Amino acid sequence: MKHIPIIPVPIEETELALFEERRKIYPRSQTGWFSSWRWVLVFFTQALFYGTAWLNWNDRQAVLFDLVARKFYIFGLVLWPQDFIYLAVLLVISALSLFLFTAIAGRLFCGYACPQTVYTEIFLWIEHKIEGERNARMKLDASPMTARKFSLKFIKHFIWIVLALWTGFTFVGYFTPIRELAIEVGNFTLGPWETFWFLFYGFATYGNAGWMREQVCKYMCPYARFQSAMFDKDTLIVTYDTARGDPRGSRNKKIDHKSQGMGDCVDCGICVQVCPTGIDIRQGLQYECIACGACIDGCDQVMDKMGYERGLIRYTTEHALTRKLDDKAMWKRVFRLRTLIYGSLLGLIILLAAVSLAMHTPLKVDVIKDRGMPKITEAGAIENVYRLQVMNTQESARHYSVAVEGAAGAMIVNSANIEVGSATTKAFPVRVRVPANVLASGSNRIRFVVKDIDAPEVTVTEKAVFTVPR
Ligand code: SF4
Numbered sequence: 001m002k003h004i005p006i007i008p009v010p011i012e013e014t015e016l017a018l019f020e021e022r023r024k025i026y027p028r029s030q031t032g033w034f035s036s037w038r039w040v041l042v043f044f045t046q047a048l049f050y051g052t053a054w055l056n057w058n059d060r061q062a063v064l065f066d067l068v069a070r071k072f073y074i075f076g077l078v079l080w081p082q083d084f085i086y087l088a089v090l091l092v093i094s095a096l097s098l099f100l101f102t103a104i105a106g107r108l109f110c111g112y113a114c115p116q117t118v119y120t121e122i123f124l125w126i127e128h129k130i131e132g133e134r135n136a137r138m139k140l141d142a143s144p145m146t147a148r149k150f151s152l153k154f155i156k157h158f159i160w161i162v163l164a165l166w167t168g169f170t171f172v173g174y175f176t177p178i179r180e181l182a183i184e185v186g187n188f189t190l191g192p193w194e195t196f197w198f199l200f201y202g203f204a205t206y207g208n209a210g211w212m213r214e215q216v217c218k219y220m221c222p223y224a225r226f227q228s229a230m231f232d233k234d235t236l237i238v239t240y241d242t243a244r245g246d247p248r249g250s251r252n253k254k255i256d257h258k259s260q261g262m263g264d265c266v267d268c269g270i271c272v273q274v275c276p277t278g279i280d281i282r283q284g285l286q287y288e289c290i291a292c293g294a295c296i297d298g299c300d301q302v303m304d305k306m307g308y309e310r311g312l313i314r315y316t317t318e319h320a321l322t323r324k325l326d327d328k329a330m331w332k333r334v335f336r337l338r339t340l341i342y343g344s345l346l347g348l349i350i351l352l353a354a355v356s357l358a359m360h361t362p363l364k365v366d367v368i369k370d371r372g373m374p375k376i377t378e379a380g381a382i383e384n385v386y387r388l389q390v391m392n393t394q395e396s397a398r399h400y401s402v403a404v405e406g407a408a409g410a411m412i413v414n415s416a417n418i419e420v421g422s423a424t425t426k427a428f429p430v431r432v433r434v435p436a437n438v439l440a441s442g443s444n445r446i447r448f449v450v451k452d453i454d455a456p457e458v459t460v461t462e463k464a465v466f467t468v469p470r
Pocket residue numbers: 238271274275276277278279280281288289290291292293294295296
């Protein structure tokens with residue numbers, strides 16, 4: 001029998017990390033058309049967020065989601081739990097808008113209006129102002145801790161934390177009247193929930209925009225994962241024109257690079273240095289790209305210096321590149337059937353929601369019938385008792401008249417005029433009397449008509465059942 005020698009081989013233990021180690025990104029600051037638009041949106045969204053919370057309307061906060069009182073105030077509109085359909089409509093509009101913009105121009109929302117991008121941009125700007133441009137920041141991080149480094153880092157984090165806490169405070173200010181909240185913060189008398197959300201939202205801003213940055217987009221945001229399902233070959237994406245740019249290489253500005261077989265890319269790396277997610281767009285579309293356009297601005301400036309045509313990196317579509325479509329043909333395909341369907345649906349839903357809001361009656365009535373037996377008066381008339389729950393959604397006290405219809409001679413025995421305070425609900429007992437022999441025995445349909453005395457167009461009719469004993 002043949003013996004096969006078995007020689008033990010020492011096993012080298014290796015440890016494999018489940019996650020790629022983070023390489024810190026130091027985006028170079030960038031100016032240009034797309035960068036300016038990004039800043040316009042930063043200013044616009046933040047002015048809206050920080051400013052709206054302080055606006056007043058009718059002696060109260062203009063936008064307030066009062067969860068305790070279960071009322072949402074949005075300028076002149078007061079929404080009650082019954083109006084939550086509008087919240088559902090708002091979610092549908094947001095989802096359809098996202099579908100539409102993604103089908104047209106990919107991750108446009110991510111690059112320009114997503115809070116993660118907006119706060120990262122602001123935090124980066126602060127970092128840039130305190131620690132300097134990309135190279136200075138890299139040098140500072142690589143250097144040992146000194147008094148200067150410590151003070152720069154301390155100032156940066158201090159400003160970041162103040163801004164993050166102000167963001168958390170503003171967020172809570174949409175749920176608790178912000179002026180009262182400011183007094184509570186000043187007096188250290190914040191309630192436990194307010195304290196929790198104030199700190200939670202504040203430190204989430206600090207952590208996400210100061211530390212995690214592009215990692216939120218890469219690893220935490222679900223939109224990055226499913227956006228590809230909404231893309232097709234006619235979606236505008238940030239693209240490097242390989243046919244024009246390659247072969248890449250540095251060269252003297254004065255040479256005729258084409259005669260030497262070179263493309264337009266001078267391989268300067270600016271497009272990579274300005275990228276907030278640290279990718280090289282020349283390697284093709286990657287899910288990390290948030291379509292911010294910083295690389296377009298960077299590359300256009302290089303093209304200007306070299307005297308080449310702009311647009312080596314640009315917003316374009318796959319079809320435009322492969323089929324060499326001109327701008328007109330490309331835009332025609334961008335507004336294709338799919339985007340037209342999304343757009344029409346969106347327009348229709350917005351229109352319906354606007355009409356419904358415009359016709360929104362600021363009065364709601366619920367009728368609850370008393371379970372007791374109907375009362376028969378000496379004259380043989382029959383009385384049923386109801387409870388009318390009247391909701392006045394206007395911000396002034398209103399007087400209403402209550403009438404009953406559907407039975408000849410039917411009348412309300414107790415007061416037919418009621419008053420309901422501003423934005424409140426009040427319940428009223430109502431006794432309805434119907435003369436003898438008007439209605440058949442058993443259940444009969446009647447209607448309550450509640451009318452605003454000063455604005456008769458505000459009228460609500462509610463059905464009810466009137467019982468006649470057998
Ligand atoms: S590749 Fe260009 S567009 Fe995409 S994230 Fe980087 S800089 Fe922005």
